[in-house]
Amino acid sequence: MQEIIYNILEEITGEDLREEGNVNLFDNGRLDSLGIIELIVAIEDNFNIKLDPAVVERKDIESPNKLIEYLKNLQDLKNAKTYASSKM
Numbered sequence: 001m002q003e004i005i006y007n008i009l010e011e012i013t014g015e016d017l018r019e020e021g022n023v024n025l026f027d028n029g030r031l032d033s034l035g036i037i038e039l040i041v042a043i044e045d046n047f048n049i050k051l052d053p054a055v056v057e058r059k060d061i062e063s064p065n066k067l068i069e070y071l072k073n074l075q076d077l078k079n080a081k082t083y084a085s086s087k088m
Contacts, residue, residue, distance in 0.1 A: 001047070001075075005068050008042045021065040026058065036061070049074055 006018050013030040017023060025031035031039065039061070040051045049071070060070040 001071060002068050004046050005043075005064060005071070008039065008046065009064055009067075011042070012038050017064050022063050024062050025064070026062055031061075039067075043071065047071065047075070049078065 006016070009015075009017050009025075009030075012035050013025070015030065017030075023030075025035075036056075037053065040053055040056065043049060044051060051074075056070075059066070061067045
C-alpha cells in the first residue's frame with residue numbers, strides 16, 4: 001500500500017515524497033483542492049475503497065504517513081465488517 005500511495009502522490013505533486021513522509025502536503029502547496037480530488041479518485045481506483053470528499057478530513061491526509069495510516073484503518077474497518085457479515 002505504501003508504495004502505491006507514494007506513486008500516486010508523486011504523480012499528483014510531481015515530487016518523490018518517500019523521504020518526506022511527515023511533510024505537510026497542504027502547507028507546502030503540494031496538494032490543493034483539485035489535488036485532493038485527484039488523490040481520492042486514484043485511491044478509489046487502486047484500493048477499491050469509496051471515499052466521500054465531504055467526510056475525509058484534511059488532518060487525516062495532511063502527510064503521506066497520515067494518509068497511509070488513514071487508509072490502513074479504513075481497510076481494517078472494511079475487513080472487519082466483511083468478516084462480521086460472513087459470520088451471520
